[in-house]
Amino acid sequence: MFQQGDELALSYFYHEFLPALSLYANKWIEDFSIAEEISSGAFLKAWKMHEKLDSYNAIRAYLYKIVYRDAMHYLRKEKRRNSVEEAVAVPDISFNSPYDHLIRTETYRLIHSALKExxxxxxxxxxMYYLEGxxxxxxxxxxxxxxxxVRNQKKQGLAMLREKIKENFLFHIWSFFIFLYSA
Incomplete structure (x- = not known):
């Protein structure tokens, strides 16, 4: 019935598997509401593939596979998001001088400018990789x-970013020190 697109069959599988799939996802996610959301999403993906899922075991295996894949994707995305946040985080300190603010602002400007190049x-x-996860x-x-x-473009892009930021950053730091000592 599921294979023919019967919504009652979808409802049956949803109620049958959602609790177990949510617990399965929660093994990695450790946040039950997110695990449940991932599990619910698996049913939508299975429903889109209903014509290819021809047995109870095929549906069950597909659901577990999707939940595992989506849980791992969520963890990778969170790890990337956390590393990006740490990399660009502004420390929770007050600026000691206008120069601190200037350096921080200039650093963000350099990164943004290098991205445009x-x-x-x-x-x-x-x-898409670093900002959208x-x-x-x-x-x-x-x-x-x-x-x-994608890997090649990411590798080339990161190499270009490193080079552009390094070139510009050293120039601006040198200019900044000349400015400080000439004042």
Whole structure:
């Protein structure tokens, strides 16, 4: 019945598997509401594939596979989000001088400026990966390219960012010290 698109079958599987799938996801996520959300999302994905799921075991296996994959994706996304937040976090201290604020502002400006200098492909991949938290596979699907292309664009983009930031940062630090000592 599920394979034919019967909504009663979907409801049956939802009530049958949601509690177990949520506990399964919670093993990794350790936040039951998020685990339940991931599990609920698995049913939507299974429903889109209902024509290919021809047995009880196929449906169950597909649901567990999707929950595992989505839980791992969530953890990777959280890890990336946390590392990006830590990298760009402004310490919770008051500025000791106008120079502290100037340096911090200039650093953010340099990063933003360096991002604009990347090729459009690398720029898009860097933003999707680091700011939106998407995986290389998701980016590849969205941009209709291979995951290898995504990895190459990310690698090239990061190398260019490092170089641009290093060049500009050293120049601005040198200028800043000249300004300080000439005042």
């Amino acid at each position: 990347l090729t459009p492909g690398s720029q898009r991949v860097i933003k 998407k995986s290389s596979v998701e980016i590849a699907e969205e941009l209709n390219v291979t995951p290898g292309t």
